[in-house]
């Protein structure tokens with residue numbers, strides 16, 4: 001064991017002061033040290049995308065970063081999407097379009113889609129498909145996920161105006 | 162699937178990073194750039210570095226700018242910086258935007274770096290193919306000084322380069338392309354975002370209706386990406402079109418020494434080499 005390092009992660013606007021070994025991944029830290037278990041871990045080597053979070057506005061695989069690298073930075077996880085009982089448009093769109101079955105991959109898809117649509121509200125459909133191809137879903141299939149994200153894109157564009 | 166323990170360093174200046182690297186390199190201390198190849202390797206315990214020198218906070222390494230007739234790409238410039246073709250980079254900008262969408266996935270491109278790809282030197286790296294095809298130059302720095310390595314001397318086989326353990330690839334310099342230069346990229350793999358089984362990048366100019374200065378590069382086929390002089394010879398002086406493009410593909414297949422893996426025999430990659438070269442040429446002409 002190496003010495004732990006004291007860091008502060010700002011997750012969904014809330015500071016979490018934790019002490020971690022440098023080898024601890026951001027994904028494990030978010031779940032085990034900060035208690036935000038909405039972020040899922042599938043493969044732990046960057047392939048599945050279920051650990052996707054938003055780091056300073058960019059979607060990242062949280063299993064491919066060490067928590068020490070996120071010290072002092074702003075993270076967003078699936079827990080931050082809804083405002084109280086009011087679901088985020090992307091969450092509602094996944095329900096409306098049957099974009100999930102078991103739900104394992106869903107937090108990753110929600111954070112991926114949210115960040116892409118926030119960064120590029122008018123994203124071309126081909127680019128949206130390219131972005132969505134980043135994550136794996138083993139049970140719903142991709143058509144309903146794509147439908148859901150297209151619906152959310154329209155709603156988020158409307159809300160932005 | 163948890164990385165082994167290491168000591169973490171986050172220098173703020175290049176001098177500090179190079180001094181640290183000189184100290185820790187002899188004990189398998191390594192640079193951490195985007196982490197998109199190194200962290201998976203550590204998760205599998207294929208890599209167990211004792212120290213990581215995280216260069217993400219090093220001032221100045223994120224420089225992306227034109228220096229005379231080259232585009233200089235600093236060590237922390239992410240793949241995603243090339244998602245949209247920057248008109249200031251001319252034809253080269255369009256070529257990089259065309260290529261980048263084939264590298265991994267969007268959230269990996271927000272972290273991974275071009276220099277990290279060049280240091281990692283996967284045989285199927287799109288940036289390694291780009292560097293060799295265009296004739297890039299690598300700028301390697303140590304605490305003692307700097308040297309420039311032409312792409313032709315840089316790649317030394319599967320995941321092996323001319324970089325020494327204490328050298329930091331501070332910058333890659335890509336030559337700008339003359340206006341009107343044609344470029345085409347074609348990659349074959351089985352799933353979106355996977356590493357290429359085979360790919361080709363080509364550039365050429367058209368002078369008096371004939372192909373001039375053809376560059377034909379292949380990646381994923383052999384241990385390192387490389388240019389194929391035989392294919393270039395089959396193109397230069399010919400009219401752009403199906404006949405010349407297929408001849409270049411055939412010339413490539415005739416000379417490659419393909420790698421094999423459990424799913425793909427060498428004979429498959431040899432055939433694929435012809436196809437990716439002729440399709441990249443068709444795209445360039447389109």
Ligand SMILES: Cc1cc2nc3c(=O)[nH]c(=O)nc-3n(C[C@H](O)[C@H](O)[C@H](O)COP(=O)(O)OP(=O)(O)OC[C@H]3O[C@@H](n4cnc5c(N)ncnc54)[C@H](O)[C@@H]3O)c2cc1C
Nearest residue numbers: 046192194195196197198199265273274277278280286330
């Ligand atoms: C699911 C998945 C799919 C992928 N698909 C592709 C693909 O299709 N094509 C592709 O090309 N790549 C692919 N990658 C890899 C990705 O492009 C990496 O970003 C890249 O290979 C390494 O860059 P990095 O900045 O992440 O480097 P790191 O992972 O940080 O480092 C990789 C290695 O290079 C060394 N290094 C890094 N930077 C420097 C430097 N400046 N000087 C000296 N040494 C340095 C490190 O010490 C380490 O040994 C994929 C990755 C994943 C997880």
Ligand code: FES
Nearest residue numbers: 042043044049063
């Ligand atoms: S757990 Fe991070 S990509 Fe699979």
Ligand code: FES
Nearest residue numbers: 101103105137138
């Ligand atoms: S909903 Fe089950 S893996 Fe996607």
